Amino acid sequence: MFVANHSHYPRVGDSPELQKLRRAIEAAGRGAPKGELIQAQQEMTQRALHEQEEAGCDIVTDGQIRWYDGVSHFAGNFDGVAHGSIFRFFDTNFLIRQPIAKGKARWRGTLTAPDHAFAQRAAKKPVKAVLTGPVTLARHTILETDAYTNAMDLAADYAAGLVLEAKELFSAGATLLQVEEPSILTHPEDLPILKEFLAQINKSKPANASVFLATYFNDAAPLYTKLLELPVAGLIWDLTYSATLEERIAQGFSKVLGLGIADARNTKLEKPEDLARRIEKIAAKARGDIHLLPSCGLEYLPRGRAQEKLAVLAKTRRYLEG
Amino acid sequence: MSRQKLKQLGLDLPLFPTTSVGSFPKPPELMSARAQLRKRRITPADLKRAEEKATRDWIGFQEKAGVDVLVDGEMYRGDMVAYFAETLTGFREGGLVRSYGNRYYHKPVIADDVTWRAPITVDWWKFSQALTKKPVKGMLTGPYTIMDWSFNEHYPDRRAACMALAQAIRQEVEALISAGCKIIQIDEPALSVRVAELPLVVEAMDAVTRELPAYFITHICYGAFEHVYPEILHLPVDNLDLDMALTARERHPKIKAAPFTKDISYGVSDVHSHIVEDEATVYERVKHALAVIPAAQLWVDPDCGLKTRTVEEAQDKMRVIVAAAQRARKELA
Numbered sequence: 001m002f003v004a005n006h007s008h009y010p011r012v013g014d015s016p017e018l019q020k021l022r023r024a025i026e027a028a029g030r031g032a033p034k035g036e037l038i039q040a041q042q043e044m045t046q047r048a049l050h051e052q053e054e055a056g057c058d059i060v061t062d063g064q065i066r067w068y069d070g071v072s073h074f075a076g077n078f079d080g081v082a083h084g085s086i087f088r089f090f091d092t093n094f095l096i097r098q099p100i101a102k103g104k105a106r107w108r109g110t111l112t113a114p115d116h117a118f119a120q121r122a123a124k125k126p127v128k129a130v131l132t133g134p135v136t137l138a139r140h141t142i143l144e145t146d147a148y149t150n151a152m153d154l155a156a157d158y159a160a161g162l163v164l165e166a167k168e169l170f171s172a173g174a175t176l177l178q179v180e181e182p183s184i185l186t187h188p189e190d191l192p193i194l195k196e197f198l199a200q201i202n203k204s205k206p207a208n209a210s211v212f213l214a215t216y217f218n219d220a221a222p223l224y225t226k227l228l229e230l231p232v233a234g235l236i237w238d239l240t241y242s243a244t245l246e247e248r249i250a251q252g253f254s255k256v257l258g259l260g261i262a263d264a265r266n267t268k269l270e271k272p273e274d275l276a277r278r279i280e281k282i283a284a285k286a287r288g289d290i291h292l293l294p295s296c297g298l299e300y301l302p303r304g305r306a307q308e309k310l311a312v313l314a315k316t317r318r319y320l321e322g
Numbered sequence: 323m324s325r326q327k328l329k330q331l332g333l334d335l336p337l338f339p340t341t342s343v344g345s346f347p348k349p350p351e352l353m354s355a356r357a358q359l360r361k362r363r364i365t366p367a368d369l370k371r372a373e374e375k376a377t378r379d380w381i382g383f384q385e386k387a388g389v390d391v392l393v394d395g396e397m398y399r400g401d402m403v404a405y406f407a408e409t410l411t412g413f414r415e416g417g418l419v420r421s422y423g424n425r426y427y428h429k430p431v432i433a434d435d436v437t438w439r440a441p442i443t444v445d446w447w448k449f450s451q452a453l454t455k456k457p458v459k460g461m462l463t464g465p466y467t468i469m470d471w472s473f474n475e476h477y478p479d480r481r482a483a484c485m486a487l488a489q490a491i492r493q494e495v496e497a498l499i500s501a502g503c504k505i506i507q508i509d510e511p512a513l514s515v516r517v518a519e520l521p522l523v524v525e526a527m528d529a530v531t532r533e534l535p536a537y538f539i540t541h542i543c544y545g546a547f548e549h550v551y552p553e554i555l556h557l558p559v560d561n562l563d564l565d566m567a568l569t570a571r572e573r574h575p576k577i578k579a580a581p582f583t584k585d586i587s588y589g590v591s592d593v594h595s596h597i598v599e600d601e602a603t604v605y606e607r608v609k610h611a612l613a614v615i616p617a618a619q620l621w622v623d624p625d626c627g628l629k630t631r632t633v634e635e636a637q638d639k640m641r642v643i644v645a646a647a648q649r650a651r652k653e654l655a
Contacts, residue, residue: 088515
């Protein structure tokens with residue numbers, strides 16, 4: 001059983017020291033040398049890695065400290081796609097920059113792989129790389145071009161670029177890759193594109209690498225069987241949105257099982273013994289590894305509480321392992 | 323229908339009334355005063371004087387610019403949820419959470435029973451209304467949005483938290499009406515993201531506004547309109563304030579298919595751009611609105627609060643909106 005971070009991690013905290021990156025971004029906006037911003041990003045990445053490790057994580061992420069958001073970070077790296085106005089991300093109070101496709105989407109080249117390599121050098125634990133999947137990117141993009149007749153066509157081009165990025169991540173040493181696809185839960189008609197995308201990634205991955213699919217912000221139970229059929233090593237579930245998902249999982253699970261069981265959208269701290277009781281039921285019939293995670297990225301929480309949520313998961317594991 | 327209601331309330335507004343969504347940027351001297359107070363270099367009374375001056379300036383600007391329905395500009399508020407959480411009982415301040423880009427806010431935590439103990443916005447509304455003969459909107463955040471944008475460590479579920487907040491906000495509405503306020507805006511920008519909870523938003527808004535004598539507006543922005551329209555027309559308010567400047571192309575077919583039955587405050591200016599649209603662009607947006615909205619139902623305003631712009635940008639945007647509306651009155655009435 002592993003304790004893992006999900007994806008992002010708060011990039012500022014309440015103390016002046018933990019607001020250094022915020023100040024550096026403001027300064028960069030006023031024309032300060034870019035090197036100062038890069039240094040602040042690197043320092044905050046190191047801090048985020050350290051805090052995850054300190055909380056007891058076995059698998060960490062770089063915290064996505066450099067990303068504006070998970071959608072525009074990738075969509076904006078395609079020629080033919082511009083940044084639009086802001087748009088609420090699912091049911092959060094977090095706003096993303098909505099991409100606008102103005103022409104054929106063509107991947108510009110390496111984006112996150114150097115950041116991954118930096119994080120892995122700085123971390124003591126394995127760093128999981130994260131990509132936002134083509135369905136979620138396409139379903140958040142406004143089409144203002146004749147190059148695409150619908151979002152699925154655009155998703156296919158997004159997929160082609162993201163496969164290249166996955167290869168770069170593997171070349172940079174990534175052995176754990178999480179593909180995030182919250183939009184697949186609201187657009188199940190896009191499953192064939194997602195399946196093909198994951199198959200392409202599998203072809204390019206080294207033998208020692210594992211690819212996981214993460215869904216969140218909606219009930220995955222209606223799509224459960226179809227998600228199980230996808231060519232991934234593991235599935236990461238958000239257990240906070242569904243009344244039935246845990247029961248389905250408890251009937252047996254053969255892939256790596258990611259349990260998003262600590263609510264990353266609310267500050268209320270779970271009791272490890274309560275989580276342990278729920279996990280015991282599921283673990284009895286799980287044949288693969290189990291990852292204990294927050295239900296989604298941690299940037300929806302204040303920094304201190306984000307770390308505490310990870311610590312709760314670590315305590316839960318200790319409780320389970322006696 | 324809503325025009326009738328406005329008249330019954332003694333309000334005679336022109337065609338295409340102009341207004342703003344609520345917040346204006348705080349001038350540099352007020353920002354400095356807020357920072358000084360945090361460092362305890364000035365007193366709360368000093369800060370209040372700075373807030374009053376900034377409010378007077380914004381009321382004066384709106385009058386001079388020809389805006390029809392004014393706002394106090396929220397010079398005394400930080401975040402639209404935290405401001406109410408600081409005054410209602412049951413909340414404690416949470417840590418910083420990112421809103422977008424490099425913007426953060428202290429997300430409140432519901433830690434106990436929520437109750438209304440005293441007027442929150444009434445003194446500022448009275449202060450602002452005393453400065454002008456034009457109507458000043460009462461500006462509140464709705465119970466669903468306060469619930470959704472707070473952490474809940476107390477109530478068993480979202481519904482319980484939301485309905486408790488509805489009772490508290492209703493008391494604030496009653497206090498505003500008692501003070502003489504006739505137009506009250508209750509913002510619910512969070513409503514458009516959990517479609518399954520829309521009936522809860524309607525129920526909570528009903529608990530806030532039922533049988534109260536005011537013209538009610540609710541502002542909704544940056545959400546999945548396609549999932550909540552036309553159901554949002556069930557909200558028990560008179561006017562829906564929507565961001566339309568950049569979204570009209572996608573939304574108009576929906577509105578054509580299910581006609582807009584309420585008044586609309588139609589956003590014609592992008593508040594997240596430093597670029598001030600020219601009058602012709604905004605006029606075309608007003609004209610375009612009339613393709614799906616009857617003239618008598620149309621108000622015009624920016625897409626959202628202007629607090630993230632500079633003072634100059636916000637003022638320029640408001641001047642352009644007023645000029646475009648005035649031209650529309652002449653050419654499109």
